[in-house]
Amino acid sequence: MKSIPIFFSFDNNYVEPAAVAFFSLLNKAKKDVFYEMYVLHSDITEGKQNLLSNIVNKQGNARLSFINTNNFLSEFWDSQNFNLGAESSVFTVDTVIRCFGGRFFPQYDRIIYSDVDIVVIDDISEIYDTDLNGKYIAGVRNPFSKYLEYELSHLKPEHYEMLHDKYIAGGIWVMNLKKIREDNLEKRMIEVIQDETILKRWNDQDVINISCEGKVGFIPLNYISYPYLLDFLRDPKFESDYTREELYDSIINPKIIHFAAFKPWNSNPNYSRLWWTIFDYLNLKKTNIFKELATKDTTLRERLKTKKYRKLFKVALAALVISLVINFVSLGGYW
Numbered sequence: 001m002k003s004i005p006i007f008f009s010f011d012n013n014y015v016e017p018a019a020v021a022f023f024s025l026l027n028k029a030k031k032d033v034f035y036e037m038y039v040l041h042s043d044i045t046e047g048k049q050n051l052l053s054n055i056v057n058k059q060g061n062a063r064l065s066f067i068n069t070n071n072f073l074s075e076f077w078d079s080q081n082f083n084l085g086a087e088s089s090v091f092t093v094d095t096v097i098r099c100f101g102g103r104f105f106p107q108y109d110r111i112i113y114s115d116v117d118i119v120v121i122d123d124i125s126e127i128y129d130t131d132l133n134g135k136y137i138a139g140v141r142n143p144f145s146k147y148l149e150y151e152l153s154h155l156k157p158e159h160y161e162m163l164h165d166k167y168i169a170g171g172i173w174v175m176n177l178k179k180i181r182e183d184n185l186e187k188r189m190i191e192v193i194q195d196e197t198i199l200k201r202w203n204d205q206d207v208i209n210i211s212c213e214g215k216v217g218f219i220p221l222n223y224i225s226y227p228y229l230l231d232f233l234r235d236p237k238f239e240s241d242y243t244r245e246e247l248y249d250s251i252i253n254p255k256i257i258h259f260a261a262f263k264p265w266n267s268n269p270n271y272s273r274l275w276w277t278i279f280d281y282l283n284l285k286k287t288n289i290f291k292e293l294a295t296k297d298t299t300l301r302e303r304l305k306t307k308k309y310r311k312l313f314k315v316a317l318a319a320l321v322i323s324l325v326i327n328f329v330s331l332g333g334y335w
């Protein structure tokens, strides 16, 4: 039996997505794998904890524990230079707490971290053995860094230089807790959190990437199969640090579907039906994070395009106003 520690961090609102994630993780696990599961949280009610524990216990190949973080980090938390990402993204202190596995799991030298806005398609135990020699963490390289300027444009030039082809996405990490503790990475992470000159557009990802200074390993893209990646690949201008083979393989042979932008509970991304099937099977109830599904399904690329055009429109409008003012001033003498 191979025992693998894995942790998650989310709040009371995310219990239902977590239930789907946990079920799919355990349902797809190989027979010789046992998961030691942990949830870092600060507000999950006893009733909701029981809901998750019942699902895990029924599967029989894992044990689930809850660890209250007691709002560790809130004293360092300055919302001023966080939450600079997409308006729809919700980041809380619990989002960044996942960087601090070294503190909460002194009994382990390494651990897997996973988001819960996922559905697991295949056994993922292999990544636990990812080579972490001299590295703090391993993650999936962001496939969009090269194509979407917005992904990394907030980084300082020196950080961009260091990270542009190494920036790892959130979603799933394998953390070298031993090295994180030995080198006191926690101190560096708190410095990054408190440094107001470092803009955090992607919060937890920025904190971990900047603190780790490129000492990162890589997990195949199949562990964050993006439901909307195919839309990007259809653009002949799309470029990525991944090869065409790796990009398509992540879609054809996914290990984990990561609903990174659009969630099955308020949108209709690819794989939503599988997600809802598990939701129904587990007899889960819709909560306040579930919105009426949008009638018109827009892809991420379309949304980004509108964003881009809106920006272009603003620039054009500003140029028009400036030229009018200049004309007005230069004509002033005749008026």
Ligand SMILES: [Mn+2]
Pocket: 115, 116, 117, 170, 171, 258, 259, 260
């Ligand atoms: Mn996520």
